[in-house]
Amino acid sequence: MTKNCNFIEKLREVGLRPTKQRVKMCEVLFNREKTFHFTINDLVKMISEKMSEKISLATVYNTVHAFEKKGYLKEISIDSHKSYFDTNISAHHHFFDEDTHELIDCDESDIDPVNIKKNITGKKIKSVEILIKVASDNQTQK
Amino acid sequence: MTKNCNFIEKLREVGLRPTKQRVKMCEVLFNREKTFHFTINDLVKMISEKMSEKISLATVYNTVHAFEKKGYLKEISIDSHKSYFDTNISAHHHFFDEDTHELIDCDESDIDPVNIKKNITGKKIKSVEILIKVASDNQTQK
């Protein structure tokens, strides 16, 4: 159980003011055993359930983006029209279950390193991500 | 130069009525040497430029989705909040240039086959796609 003062320090370290809302969001997002994936909507629900005080939707957006910029969160694109975020900020790949719309992390050991033989002139590779879409056997492809 | 009557047949084959609008969209999308990537907005512009008659935005959406369902187009997710489509319907990977927001196809020979050692119980792999984000050397990571 990480203490709030740790979050306060963590926020200070990257130059974010440890406001009440930011500390609360840290608790909700990072005060847990495992990393997880969420949408802004999920997060708003989680916050409402876990605390009595209201938080403005705009603040959730702002704070998520502030955390993303500071490297506390990663954004994952699977489905246009919906942003998924990930508290697992390490480079990793995903399974996406088309039946349940669930995102599942791939362990590093699940996939051999990708060998890219070409590159774009004058450009540097910033990330390499694999998305494996899965569905029930009896499911028609989306 | 594929003739329009070919598009009419092609549409009939998959059970889509060859309406004026669908045939025009086939021309704009498929009557060319190379495959390409586009957003709905791009497509609307291309249609307006290449022909005098108006087409309703809803029809562009409907028709793109009809084509997607029939396998004439693929949807690519890179950026939430924007749908990219691809006239290259084969399984392939992409570079995404963060500076220009351009999508670039990877040839099959550019990347070794991905070896996935794990799978999700009861689920079948529907697709495996790699997205390689690139940017100028001097660019700060998004």
Add this chain to the structure above:
DNA sequence: AACATACATTATAATAATTCTAAACTATTG
């Protein structure tokens, strides 16, 4: 502790992408 300041939060309005609706239109079949 009170003050000044920059930064953050809030409610609400604005924007953008997409989908829905219901009326008008068109391709197809007989």
Add this chain to the structure above:
DNA sequence: CAATAGTTTAGAATTATTATAATGTATGTT
């Protein structure tokens, strides 16, 4: 050509996201 099912259309509705501007808060300074 008439009947029918499917399609297009303009515009309204919906959804996700971002902008605005007023109010509130954290922090360093007196």
